[in-house]
Amino acid sequence: MIEANLLGLLNIDSFRHDLIQNIGVAIMSLSVIFVILGLTYFKKWRWLFKEWLSSLDHKKIGIMYIVVAVLMLSKAGFDALIMRTQQALSVGNHHGIVSSSHYQQIFSSHGTTMIFFAAMGLMFGIINLAVPLMIGTRDVAFPWLNSVSFWLFAAGMILLNTSLAIGDFSGAGWLAYPPLSELQYSPTVGVDYWIWSLQIAGVGSLLSGINFIVTILTKRAKGMNLMKMPMFVWSILGSMTLVTFAFPVLTATLALLALDRLIGTHFFTSGGGGNPMMYVNLIWAWGHPEVYILILPAFGIFSEIVATFSRKKLFGYKSMVWAIWAIVILSFTVWLHHFFTMGAGADVNGFFGIMTMIIAIPTGVKIFNWLFTMFRGRITFSAPMIWFIGFILLFSIGGVAGVILAVPPADFQLHNSLFLVAHFHTMIVSGVLFGYFAGIVYWFPKFFGIRLNEKLGKIAAYLWILGFIVAFVPLYALGIMGATRRMDHYSASMGWQPLFIVAGVGVLIIGSGLLAIVAQVAYSIYKHLDYRDKTGDPWDGRTLEWSIPSPAPSYNFSVLPTIKKPDDFWDLKQTNRKVELNYSDISMPKNSYLGLFISAGAFSFGFGVVWHIFWLSIIGLILIFSSIIIRTLDENTEYIITKESLIRDDMKFYGEAK
Amino acid sequence: MDNNLAIKAENSKTYLGFWIYILTDCVVFASLFAVYATLHSNTNGGASAQMLFSMPLALTQTLILLSSSLTSGLAIISALNKNKNKILFWTLATFILGTIFLFLEIREFNHLVAIGDSWRESGFLSSYFVLVGTHGLHIIIGLIWMIVLSFIIIIKGLTIKSMKGLVMFNLFWHFLDIVWIFIFSVVYLMGHMGL
Amino acid sequence: MKFFKIIALISVPLFFIASIVIYVSSHNAQVFNSAGIIASKEKSLILFSLFLSLFVLLPVYIMLIFFSIKYRADNKSSKYSPNFGSSRIVESVWWLIPTILIFILSIVTWQSSHDLDPYKKINSSTKPINIQVVAMDWKWLFIYPEEGIATVNAIYIPKDTPINFELTADAPMNSFWVPQLSGQIYAMPGMNTKLSIMSDKLGVYSGRSANISGEGFAGMLFDVNVVNQSQYNNWVKDTRLSSRVLNNTSYDQLAKPTENVTPFSYSFVSPELYKSILYKYNATDDNMSKAMGM
Structure with a gap:
C-alpha cells in the first residue's frame, strides 16, 4: 500500500463535494477566517497563546475543553438537523436532501462527534474545572500531562473536522462494525479519518484518566479522607477508573482495524481467517463502560446540585458510594447485550440480560437517594434544579426502556430500531447532557466571576425538556412501528412520515434551547456588572470550591484548607468555625507550548496515515517524541507566587465583598 | 510543607501514575492476547504455530530478556550506592541485551516473511505478528528511553529526577519481561505443543 | 398561578404523548401487531417488563412531584431537617424494592431467553x-x-x-x-x-x-x-x-x-x-x- 506519490492518496477530487457538504465546508472555513480576523483586529494573538493555548492551569484547560465541546455539540447538532430533515422528506418517490452515502456519513459523524468530542469534551472540561477545587488542591497531579491530554483531544477534533473539507468521512456508523468498515467495503479514507481521530483523542482521554485518579488519590486536602470526599469526586474516581480499564481496549481495537486497512492483516476481515464479530465484542468491551464513563460524572453533578439547592445533606452518602462502585464493576459484565441478536445461545443471552438488569438496581438507589435529599429540604428551583427535574423525569423513562431492552427476546424486536435510538438518546441527552449543562450553570460563577441569568437559564432548560419529548417520543413510537435506524429512505405506506416530521420539530425546539443557553451566557457577560459574584459563594454552597474568591485565582487556594467534616465548608458556615490562615510562598507550574507541538505532531501523524503521506507521519512522530524529551530535560518548570501577593489578592477580593 | 516532604509527595504521585499507566498497558496486551487466543487456529489453510516456531530461538530470546532484567536491576542497586559509572555500565549492558533481543525478533519476522508467512496470510499470522510486534515496539521505546536516561545521568548527574526516571524505567522493563514470559508460554510453548 | 403552571407543565407533555400513542395505535404498529407465535410472545414480554418497571417509575414520579411542591423554599410550614442524611431502614428499602423487581424479571428473562431462543425449533405436527x-x-x-x-x-x-x-x-x-x-x-x-x-x-x-x-x-x-x-x-x-x-x-x-x-x-x-x-x-x-x- 505504500504510495510513491508525495501526497499519497490526496488529489483534487478529495476536495469535491455535493452542495450540502460544500455549505458545511463554507460555514466552517468562514468561522475559522472570522476568528482569525477578529484575533488580528483586536491584537489578541499574543494573549491567546500566552494566556490560554500554553496554559497548564486546570481551570483554563477546562474552559478550553468546554469551548471545543460546545462547538462540536453545535456541529453535530447540525448533523442531527440534516438527518431529521432527510427522514422527514425522503419518503416514497421523494429522495430528501442528501444521497444515501452522504446520509450515512452524516449519522456516523453525528454519533462520533457527540460522544467523543461533545460529551467527552464537556466531561473533561467540568472535571478539570471542579475536581481540584473540590478536593482543595492547587492543580492536578500532572499539569503538563493535562495540557497534553487536552491538545490530543483538540488534534483528534481537528482531524475529524478536516474530513468535512478533504476527502470523506466513515459511513459505517459511529462504531464502524467490520466487515463494512474494512477496505473491501469502505475503500475511501473515511473510516481512516474515523479511526485516527478517535485514536488520538482516545490516548488523550486515557492520560486524563490516569491524571485524575492520581490527583484524587494523592492531592486531597488535609483531613479529607475518602469518605469525606464530595460525591462528585467519588463519581469522577469511578468514571476515571473505567477510563483506565476501558480505553486501552479501544486503543488496541482501533489499532487492529487500522492495520487491517493499512497493511492487509486479517483481524476483522470476512475471509482470510479474520473474525468480524471479535471486533464487535472488543468495541463493546470499551463501549459499554464508556456509557458509564459519561453518566457517572453527571450523577456526581446532580448529587452536588440537589444537596445544595435543597439546603440539605446528600441522603445516603454510603449507599451512593457503593452504588457508584457497583456500577463501575458491573459495567464490564454486560457488553454482550449490544448484540443479543448475534445468535449466541440462550444461556449466554440470559446471563448478560440479567447482569444488565442488575445495573438498574444501583442506578435506582441513586435516584431514590436524590429524591430523599429533597425530602424535608428547602428547595430553591434555580436553573440547575430545573435540569435535575428534567433529568429525573426523562432518565427514568430511558431506564425503563433500558430494562425492556435487557430482556433478550424483547431486544430481538427492538434492537437496531428507532426505539433503541430513542433509548440511548434519553440516557445520553437527559442523563449526560442535562447533567453537564446543570454543572456548567452551577459552577459558572466560580470560574468567570459572573452569575448566569436565571430566567434565560430556566427557559433553556424548559426548551430542552420539551424539545426532547417532542423529538424522541416519536422515535420510541417509530421503533414500535418497525422503523429501523440509519434509513435514508422509506416507503410511504408505513405511515412513519408524520412522526418523523414531529421529531424534526422537536430538534428545532432543542436547537432553540441551545440558542437560549448561548443567549444566557452572552446576556450575563454583557450585563456582567450586575451579575458579578462578589461573595465567591453564590448558592450558599457546601463544598470547598465555594470557600475561595470568584473567579478562582490561578493558584485556587491562597492557603490550603484542612478538612474536619464532609461538606466542611457548609459546616464551617453553620458553626461559625474560624480558620487560621498561615500564608506561605507557593510554586505553580509554568506555561508550556509543548502541548501545542505534540498536538501538531499528532495531527500530522494522523493526517499522514489517513492519506498515506508517510513522510508527514514521520515528521509528526519526531515532533511528538522530541517534545517529550525536551520536557524531560527541562528543570525549570515552576514559578513562585510570594506570600505577600497572596495576602494582597485575598484582601482585595474580601475587602470588596465587605 | 518542607522541601523533603514535597519531593516525597511528588515521587509518590509519579510512581502511582506510572503504575496506573502500566496497568493500562496490561489491558492493551490482555486485549491482544484475547485476539491471539481467538484467531490462533484461523490459519486460513496456511502455516500453524506448530509448523513455524522454533523453540531454541524463543528460549534464547527469553534468556536474553531475563538477563537484561537482571542487569537493569543491578543498575538500581548501583543507584542506591550512588555509583554513577556502575549505573551507566549496567544500563549499557541492558541496552546491548535489549538490542540483541530486538535483532533476533526482527530476524525471525524477516525469515517468516521471506518464506511466505507474512501477516497478510491468515488471522493467526496477523495476531502473531501484532502481539509479538507490539512487545517489540515497547522494547524499542525502552531502548530510546535508556539512551535519553543515560544522557541525563551523564550531563546532570544523579539528581532526584534522573533517579526517578531510572526506577520507572526498571518498572517498565520488568513489565516487558513479564509480558514476554506470557508470550513465550502462550505463543511459543503452547504453539510448539500444538495447543 | 403556581398551581396552573405545574398543571400546564405536567399536562402538555402528557397530552403530546397521548396523541402519539393514539396515532400509533391507529396505524400498523408492526412490533405489537403480531401475526406469528414468536412475535406475539415477544410482544407480551415487552409489555410485562414495562408493567413491572412501573412499580419503580410511578413512585419516582409521585415522590418527585410531591417533594418538589411540598419542600419548595417558600413553603415555610413544611418540616426542614438539614442534617437528615441517612437512614438504614429507608436505604434498605431502596436497595430491596429494585432488587425484588429485578429478581422477578431475571427469572422471566432466563426462561424467555430459552423459550424464545431463535435456534429452538418450533413444535408442530406439520412438517417444517x-x-x-x-x-x-x-x-x-x-x-x-x-x-x-x-x-x-x-x-x-x-x-x-x-x-x-x-x-x-x-x-x-x-x-x-x-x-x-x-x-x-x-x-x-x-x-x-x-x-x-x-x-x-x-x-x-x-x-x-x-x-x-x-x-x-x-x-x-x-x-x-x-x-x-x-x-x-x-x-x-x-x-x-x-x-x-x-x-x-x-x-x-x-x-x-x-x-x-x-x-x-x-x-x-x-x-x-x-x-x-x-x-x-x-x-x-x-x-x-x-x-x-x-
Whole structure:
C-alpha cells in the first residue's frame, strides 16, 4: 500500500463535494477566517497563546475543553438537523436532501462527534474545572500531562473536522462494525479519518484518566479522607477508573482495524481467517463502560446540585458510594447485550440480560437517594434544579426502556430500531447532557466571576425538556412501528412520515434551547456588572470550591484548607468555625507550548496515515517524541507566587465583598 | 510543607501514575492476547504455530530478556550506592541485551516473511505478528528511553529526577519481561505443543 | 398561578404523548401487531417488563412531584431537617424494592431467553419448511433447498407451518427482521445463524435489514407472504416454471451490488450453493462458537 506519490492518496477530487457538504465546508472555513480576523483586529494573538493555548492551569484547560465541546455539540447538532430533515422528506418517490452515502456519513459523524468530542469534551472540561477545587488542591497531579491530554483531544477534533473539507468521512456508523468498515467495503479514507481521530483523542482521554485518579488519590486536602470526599469526586474516581480499564481496549481495537486497512492483516476481515464479530465484542468491551464513563460524572453533578439547592445533606452518602462502585464493576459484565441478536445461545443471552438488569438496581438507589435529599429540604428551583427535574423525569423513562431492552427476546424486536435510538438518546441527552449543562450553570460563577441569568437559564432548560419529548417520543413510537435506524429512505405506506416530521420539530425546539443557553451566557457577560459574584459563594454552597474568591485565582487556594467534616465548608458556615490562615510562598507550574507541538505532531501523524503521506507521519512522530524529551530535560518548570501577593489578592477580593 | 516532604509527595504521585499507566498497558496486551487466543487456529489453510516456531530461538530470546532484567536491576542497586559509572555500565549492558533481543525478533519476522508467512496470510499470522510486534515496539521505546536516561545521568548527574526516571524505567522493563514470559508460554510453548 | 403552571407543565407533555400513542395505535404498529407465535410472545414480554418497571417509575414520579411542591423554599410550614442524611431502614428499602423487581424479571428473562431462543425449533405436527437466507449487496436471496427454488426480496410461506431459516451473508453484516413475525437475527459473512418462526395469520408482512450494510441498505426490503397450503403449493409449482436458474454464473451476476431490487425468482438452485457461500469465508463451527463465547 505504500504510495510513491508525495501526497499519497490526496488529489483534487478529495476536495469535491455535493452542495450540502460544500455549505458545511463554507460555514466552517468562514468561522475559522472570522476568528482569525477578529484575533488580528483586536491584537489578541499574543494573549491567546500566552494566556490560554500554553496554559497548564486546570481551570483554563477546562474552559478550553468546554469551548471545543460546545462547538462540536453545535456541529453535530447540525448533523442531527440534516438527518431529521432527510427522514422527514425522503419518503416514497421523494429522495430528501442528501444521497444515501452522504446520509450515512452524516449519522456516523453525528454519533462520533457527540460522544467523543461533545460529551467527552464537556466531561473533561467540568472535571478539570471542579475536581481540584473540590478536593482543595492547587492543580492536578500532572499539569503538563493535562495540557497534553487536552491538545490530543483538540488534534483528534481537528482531524475529524478536516474530513468535512478533504476527502470523506466513515459511513459505517459511529462504531464502524467490520466487515463494512474494512477496505473491501469502505475503500475511501473515511473510516481512516474515523479511526485516527478517535485514536488520538482516545490516548488523550486515557492520560486524563490516569491524571485524575492520581490527583484524587494523592492531592486531597488535609483531613479529607475518602469518605469525606464530595460525591462528585467519588463519581469522577469511578468514571476515571473505567477510563483506565476501558480505553486501552479501544486503543488496541482501533489499532487492529487500522492495520487491517493499512497493511492487509486479517483481524476483522470476512475471509482470510479474520473474525468480524471479535471486533464487535472488543468495541463493546470499551463501549459499554464508556456509557458509564459519561453518566457517572453527571450523577456526581446532580448529587452536588440537589444537596445544595435543597439546603440539605446528600441522603445516603454510603449507599451512593457503593452504588457508584457497583456500577463501575458491573459495567464490564454486560457488553454482550449490544448484540443479543448475534445468535449466541440462550444461556449466554440470559446471563448478560440479567447482569444488565442488575445495573438498574444501583442506578435506582441513586435516584431514590436524590429524591430523599429533597425530602424535608428547602428547595430553591434555580436553573440547575430545573435540569435535575428534567433529568429525573426523562432518565427514568430511558431506564425503563433500558430494562425492556435487557430482556433478550424483547431486544430481538427492538434492537437496531428507532426505539433503541430513542433509548440511548434519553440516557445520553437527559442523563449526560442535562447533567453537564446543570454543572456548567452551577459552577459558572466560580470560574468567570459572573452569575448566569436565571430566567434565560430556566427557559433553556424548559426548551430542552420539551424539545426532547417532542423529538424522541416519536422515535420510541417509530421503533414500535418497525422503523429501523440509519434509513435514508422509506416507503410511504408505513405511515412513519408524520412522526418523523414531529421529531424534526422537536430538534428545532432543542436547537432553540441551545440558542437560549448561548443567549444566557452572552446576556450575563454583557450585563456582567450586575451579575458579578462578589461573595465567591453564590448558592450558599457546601463544598470547598465555594470557600475561595470568584473567579478562582490561578493558584485556587491562597492557603490550603484542612478538612474536619464532609461538606466542611457548609459546616464551617453553620458553626461559625474560624480558620487560621498561615500564608506561605507557593510554586505553580509554568506555561508550556509543548502541548501545542505534540498536538501538531499528532495531527500530522494522523493526517499522514489517513492519506498515506508517510513522510508527514514521520515528521509528526519526531515532533511528538522530541517534545517529550525536551520536557524531560527541562528543570525549570515552576514559578513562585510570594506570600505577600497572596495576602494582597485575598484582601482585595474580601475587602470588596465587605 | 518542607522541601523533603514535597519531593516525597511528588515521587509518590509519579510512581502511582506510572503504575496506573502500566496497568493500562496490561489491558492493551490482555486485549491482544484475547485476539491471539481467538484467531490462533484461523490459519486460513496456511502455516500453524506448530509448523513455524522454533523453540531454541524463543528460549534464547527469553534468556536474553531475563538477563537484561537482571542487569537493569543491578543498575538500581548501583543507584542506591550512588555509583554513577556502575549505573551507566549496567544500563549499557541492558541496552546491548535489549538490542540483541530486538535483532533476533526482527530476524525471525524477516525469515517468516521471506518464506511466505507474512501477516497478510491468515488471522493467526496477523495476531502473531501484532502481539509479538507490539512487545517489540515497547522494547524499542525502552531502548530510546535508556539512551535519553543515560544522557541525563551523564550531563546532570544523579539528581532526584534522573533517579526517578531510572526506577520507572526498571518498572517498565520488568513489565516487558513479564509480558514476554506470557508470550513465550502462550505463543511459543503452547504453539510448539500444538495447543 | 403556581398551581396552573405545574398543571400546564405536567399536562402538555402528557397530552403530546397521548396523541402519539393514539396515532400509533391507529396505524400498523408492526412490533405489537403480531401475526406469528414468536412475535406475539415477544410482544407480551415487552409489555410485562414495562408493567413491572412501573412499580419503580410511578413512585419516582409521585415522590418527585410531591417533594418538589411540598419542600419548595417558600413553603415555610413544611418540616426542614438539614442534617437528615441517612437512614438504614429507608436505604434498605431502596436497595430491596429494585432488587425484588429485578429478581422477578431475571427469572422471566432466563426462561424467555430459552423459550424464545431463535435456534429452538418450533413444535408442530406439520412438517417444517427450510429456507436459507443470504444477505447480499443490497438484497436478500431466499433459497428453498427442498423445493430447489429461490427468490429475491420475497418470501412465500404457508400458514401454521414452522419455518426454519438458516442465515448468512455475502456482504457486510445485516440483520433479518420481520417485526410482525419475529424478532431479528444477524446475517453475517462466514457464519451461520438460525431462526424459527410460525405465522398464524394470512397476510403480507414487510421485512427489512435492520443493520447498516452500506449505501443500498435502506432498500433491502422484502415481503413475507403468508398463504394457504394449497396457494403455497401452487406458488412453488409456478416458480419452477420460471426461466431463471441460479448456478455459479448467475450467482456471480446477482452478487454485484444493486439497489432497490424488485422481487423475482429462480426455478432451479444448485444444491450446494448456500454451503459454498458460507464456506467462501472459511467458516468452521469451531470459529463460530469462539466468536460467540469470547
